[in-house]
Amino acid sequence: MTLDQPFWIAKPLDRLSAAEWESLCDGCGKCCTFTLENDETGERFATRVACRLFDSDACGCGDYANRFNRVPTCIKITADTIATLDFLPDTCAYRLVAAGKPLPDWHHLISGDRAAVHRLGWSVQGRTISEQVVEESGVDYEDYIVVWPREKRPSRRRAR
Numbered sequence: 368m369t370l371d372q373p374f375w376i377a378k379p380l381d382r383l384s385a386a387e388w389e390s391l392c393d394g395c396g397k398c399c400t401f402t403l404e405n406d407e408t409g410e411r412f413a414t415r416v417a418c419r420l421f422d423s424d425a426c427g428c429g430d431y432a433n434r435f436n437r438v439p440t441c442i443k444i445t446a447d448t449i450a451t452l453d454f455l456p457d458t459c460a461y462r463l464v465a466a467g468k469p470l471p472d473w474h475h476l477i478s479g480d481r482a483a484v485h486r487l488g489w490s491v492q493g494r495t496i497s498e499q500v501v502e503e504s505g506v507d508y509e510d511y512i513v514v515w516p517r518e519k520r521p522s523r524r525r526a527r
């Protein structure tokens with residue numbers, strides 16, 4: 368370890384400051400979408416259905432500071448729990464760092480470009496529909512199953 372190393376390599380996740388921790392998120396938004404699971408086979412399918420608080424155009428939580436009050440099922444990602452949060456995509460920066468893997472070139476901490484995650488198709492920006500809209504329409508979540516661009520197989524994320 369050297370002083371020249373970036374913070375996510377130089378320090379363990381549980382030693383990051385709050386600002387460092389937040390800056391690691393790439394803003395892909397995939398953790399705010401729902402996944403369906405086949406009860407018999409355990410196979411999982413990503414959907415375009417997002418949490419009612421998710422802002423699809425901004426690709427982020429609509430009330431991040433109050434998310435746990437607004438959505439009690441929202442799951443807090445921490446250094447202690449990251450290993451158990453199997454609903455996160457393989458590209459999730461927290462998963463990568465926790466596994467000792469490098470951040471991708473398009474990650475804003477590498478590229479300096481926060482829009483790259485959206486421009487290059489790694490995020491769900493503009494592609495989701497609110498769970499509230501889906502529930503009011505009566506349409507089944509199955510009708511919104513999706514394979515996200517750049518994902519070659521169904522998501523491993525669990526149903527939320």
Ligand code: SF4
Pocket residue numbers: 391392393394395396397398399444455456458459460461
């Ligand atoms: S999946 Fe990970 S990197 Fe993507 S928005 Fe969620 S916490 Fe951030």
Ligand code: SF4
Pocket residue numbers: 398399418419420421422427428429430431434435438441442
């Ligand atoms: S409440 Fe949680 S799951 Fe819902 S949009 Fe905000 S961060 Fe995502």
